[in-house]
Amino acid sequence: MLLQNTLLPEMLVGVTAGCCAPRWLPRRGRRFYNRAHMKRSLVLTAGVALVVLLVLVLGAAGAYMVIQNQLYRPLEGTGEIGEAPESPDDAPPEMILEILPGQGLRTVSRSMVAAGLARNARLVEWYGRYRGFQTRLQAGRYQVSSRQSPAEILARIVAGDALFEEITVTIPEGWSLDDIASHLQYIGLFEAEQFREAVVMQESYRDFDFLGPLEDDTILDGYLFPETYRLFPESTPESLIRRMLVTFGRRVSPELRSEIDRQGRTLHEVLTLASIVQKESAGAPEMPDVAGVFWHRLRIGMRLESDATVNYVLGTNRRQPTFADTAVEHPYNTYRNAGLPPGPIGNPGMDAIMAAIYPSDTEYLFFLHKHDYEIVLSRTFAEHLAAKARYLD
Structure with missing residues (x-):
């Protein structure tokens, strides 16, 4: 009885531990017991590893089948990949x-x-x-x-296995609505009047937030971003205009529009000046200087006196309008009217827009272009007349 009470806890310890032979076994017996237990553990571990490997293989096979079915098999039809329908009536x-x-x-x-x-x-x-x-x-x-x-x-x-050929339309920087409309008619895409009628502010364009301040029937000159567009033969004027507005919203980013607000100006004002800068400049490098001159004139209450606005009014492209030209009564004639014209005179490119947003900080009030198109800036009217006599007369 005393022997049983002494051995029972040891037997229980050995059995419950499961990792070594019971201590009540003889040494030789414990050695055989441990070897057998180790073999069973190895077999069990190998079995578990095999099951895990099998699960992984089956999972990979399942994933492969899913990919195969969803990428390489048509959505309709259960036949082999690429199998044709039995008859034309069966085809979707x-x-x-x-x-x-x-x-x-x-x-x-x-x-x-x-x-x-x-x-x-x-x-x-x-x-x-x-x-x-x-x-x-x-x-x-x-x-x-x-x-x-x-x-x-x-x-x-x-x-590029497309059904229809595309038409490529390039809108140069500075083109006005009339320039664009005439070109689209010339290449046979739209009637010019069709396009003109579509390029006015209307409810269908209200989803462009930058057009929000514009009243209905406002002509969208200035917002039709000059770019190369690829169109389909059956495209509509509205679809092209929306493409131009999408491009405008991407290029004239919300960050740039926020900067314009910070300066106390409106987007419409900046585009109006940028369209004048586009026409008055001989190239991108001088645009900030030209913009600086015009903003300086506006700041001191001086008329812009832009030749480009006179050409816009008359439909001409003279390098130097006559006195009679500058005397024409028209809201867009900046020789006769103070401040900016009612709206843009064309659709400026990104260089002109950036120049209007970030002009040169200048005290110049006049400029002209020599015959080789190099710009000459002047602070006073007397300096301007002297430069004109030297380089142009």
């Missing part, structure tokens, strides 16, 4: 997928999901990035259907 209707210039993989993948051409936008985007498609997407209109796999559709977009 084709649709037009439009990719606009500047759209990235994320936008394109979401458009594909929205059109019923893919299931998972993130997976399509990931695949495109893996293939290096993010900088190779080509704008255009693509005739596609859900019988084509997402991978196949992306490959077509990268290859």
Whole structure:
């Protein structure tokens, strides 16, 4: 009885510990016990590792199947990859997928999901990035259907396998509304009057916050950003105008617009002056000086007396308008009227806009261009007359 009471705790300790033989076993027995236990542990560890490996393999296989099904199989149809429908009646209707210039993989993948051409936008985007498609997407209109796999559709977009040819339209810096309208009619895209009628402030443009202060029917000259645009033959004047406004909002950023507010000016005022600077300058390097002269004149209450505004009124392009030209009564004639004209006289480029926002801090009030277009700045009217006699007369 005493032996049993003494050995029982040791037996229990050995059994519950599970990592070594019970101490009540003889030494030889404990040695065999430990070897057997170690073998069982190794077998158990190997079994667990095998199960984990199997789970990983099955998971990878499952992920591969998901990717295979969602990227390389059409959304409609359960046959083999690329399998054609049994008859034309079985094929889903084709649709037009439009990719606009500047759209990235994320936008394109979401458009594909929205059109019923893919299931998972993130997976399509990931695949495109893996293939290096993010900088190779080509704008255009693509005739596609859900019988084509997402991978196949992306490959077509990268290859530029578009349905229709695009029309490239370049709007030079400084062009006015009339210049743009005439050019669009000349290349056969729109009637000039069609475009003129669309380039007025209306409710459909109110989603552009920078147009908020403009009243209805205000002509949008100054906001039609000069750039090269790629259009489809069936594009409308409104679609081109919206493209121009989107580009304007991206280039004349919220940060720049905040800087204009900080200076106590309005965007419309800055664009109006920038359009004059665009016409009066012989090149970008001198634009800050020209802008500085005009802002200085406005600051002291002096008329701008810009030849460019006279040419705008008369529809001419004279280097030096006559006295009779400058005497014409018109709101845009800055020889006759103080302050800025009612609005821009054209659509300035980024250099002119930046010059109007960040002009030179100058005391000059006059400037002219020599015959080689080098600018000459003067502080007084007497200096200006002397420069004119020296370089132009």
